[in-house]
Amino acid sequence: MKKNNIVLVGGGSTWTPGILKAMTTHLDQFALNRVVLYDINSDRQAVIGQFAEILFQEEAPNVEVIYTTDKAVAYNDVDFVFCQMRTGGFDMREQDEKVPLSLGVIGQETCGPGGFAYGLRSIRDMVEMVQDVRRLSPNAWILNYTNPAAIVALALDKLFPDDTRILNICDQPVNLMRSYAKLIDRDVNTLEPEYFGLNHFGWFTAIYDENGVDVATEIKDIVKNGGFRPVDAEQRDQSWLDTYAMVEDMLNDFPDYLPNTYLQYYLYPDYKLSTLDPNYTRTDEVRKGREQKVFGECKRIVENGTARDSSVVHNDAHGDMMVEVAASIANNLRKTYIVIVRNDGIVSNLDDDVMIEVAASLGKNGPHPYAVGNIDTFYKALIENQHGFEKLTVEAYLEGSYTKALQALTLNRTVVDAKKARKVLDKLIEANKGYWPALN
Template sequence: MSLKEQSILVAGGGSTFTPGIVLMLLENLDKFPIRQLKFYDNDKERQQQIADATEVILKERAPHIKFVATTDPEEAFSDIDFVMAHIRVGKYAMREKDEKIPLKYGVIGQETCGPGGIAYGMRSIGGVLELIDYMEQYSPEAWMLNYSNPAAIVAEATRKLRPNSKIINICDMPVGIENRMKDVLGLESRKDMTVKYYGLNHFGWWTDIRDRDGKDLMPELKEWVSKNGYITPDELNGAAEEEVEPSWFYTFGKAKEVQWLDPDTLPNTYLKYYFYPQDEVEHSDPEHTRANEVMEHREKNTFTECNRIANIQTAEDAKLEADEHATYIVDLARAIAYNSKERMLLIVPNKGAIVNFDEDAMVEVPCIVGSQGAEPLTQGEIPRFQKGLMEQQVAVEKLVVEAWTEGSYQKLWQALFLSKTMPNARVAKQILDDLIEVNKEYWPELT
């Protein structure tokens, strides 16, 4: 039986991640056939550079796919089956401010955690809601697969403000960590593992990992992570095929100190920002943050390569690669399109998945995915340690969405103060006032 060909819209067509998504889609045409691919972005010039290279790639590898790049919502969102959304409102220039303003006050500046994540969330909510509204207006049967950051705040906003929308919020970070786990274990694929996991986005723990035969892999992994974090054997031995950026190498190594807090589980790497915020400040350069690294390397390299491909009109020797998160999003789209019942970690309303936790919280847990969306798998009760941490963080996320909805300065101040990265309420207010000043173009007015 032939599979129905899909029409895909990449919302955020000018993203540096878009070429990786295109390449992964092309590598999976036998499992996920495509009749039409569209790009949508509000920055025409930035998107055009990615689009020009994509046009060359499609002509060489899949000339049957109709390709459109547009800034017009009606043209973009009409006749589509899936919206793959990864927008960055304010681009990397605003991410740089998210990271550097908190560091002025001795507080970690990070894209999705603490005050930087809150600032980014306040920008992202409106942008993602706009995409949902366009989709429902022009292609009401379509699904949105959203991995726009900060995923936790965006997911809470969509739950509260668009509760009936066909949207699934996802994150690729667990995929990246599981790829490291399989390297530690010597497995061929992360899909050789079945995992149990619970938490919030960028705030979770693996509790059980088994191979296809049901063998418990946790003892070996826990021993490795307690000594090495998520640094792989090849990286330790200097035999890795690709060199990891210094900031990520430090992050993967730091995971061992996070794991010490609960040796019975394996942590998401982002927990380091909440468990050791002072260490992260000390390790940061307030003049040169992760945003600068991305602009100087990934962003520069991606656009340079796309322009080169467009100029020579061939992608035969292209240096672009499919991204890890692109693999994940193709698996998710395929599961919905063809009801394949894939097991995946997704961000969903709790509704009993974690028995002793807030029903309305957006939690990250394993789900079975089919044509009706995600069905969460119950993870049972969680320990007091994780429950306490998660309740505090959920309160932050809910307060941010309430602040955006109500235009409430007070609630956003409360959200900032409640983050475990924040030393006191006075510093939270100082950071908030600075963030308001630079986000006037993007945030609702707060009173």
């Protein structure tokens, strides 16, 4: 089995320890030669980098581990790029959430105006990353977790239409699958999903067990009668528990399919707005929770010189999915994952340029998505509206167009009103100086 060289972009992230741990536990599927952590924040990078050195020394001592702030070192001679950028860090995430809330609109990092703002920041750095990687490692696979994945995927498809080694992915469908499996007491590895939509905007139409039986109805009945909690509920903040609980409401109103949890913001914007505290948002929760826990634990590990019996890993699904996707590609395993691809007829009654999220087999030649066919009017209309928002957001960035930015926010179901959209846009422009292109 070939030993791979990996670079993890955003190496100072709180999610990095989980990905690193997944690398050491999946060495039988995905062999490693070198792992490089790359981040522009040297202080965060050093803490996670020192943890990585100890972890690999104990669990995979033959793998070289490097952490760096030099992109020439990071991107040179790599087979896979694992990307999880957060342009602007938590300071700008706080603006994404609190600016819209201050004007009576939902503030959430990937949905609505917050996702719009984050998307306009992410595009620039993602484009630069692709260009740097292609210069130093022309054949590397780029596996992207960077949010908002829908907007990033659309921008990269538009700017690099012939690059077949960029794959945008999201772990939320995997988190949901693991949670469904726990509900019905099954091994998630024996379940196979059918899914369609956009990133953070999709539905499971069926979930088959090892005998080909669709267990989606069984799952729906359990959720509608007993609620829904994530498989790792004990590790989750209250906002995530509230998010999963909303699946019961969505199923009671729209029982056709099992929904992605993020749909709550689009289907119930007034209700969700009423539950959000403009002075204490998800960013504050993460800073006081996961951020302190992960960095505190990494520092403790460095001081003690051992990562054994550590509780630093948060959300195994996040790391497992990234490594398993890479393994399926590298070893031509053709396993099924839910990924983001260009539509090109997969959903028959949507435009070809929609970047849809669907189930696909993954091998050496990338994703081979499974056909969905026609979708019903309600879901088609929701997706077309959301795609219009995403497409106009990308065009606003590329053209420096204030008008298209305003159109995008007006279309978004969390805003709707053009006067609100203009107020939010103007305040976000001020907050994002230095990150966004000029919008005229």
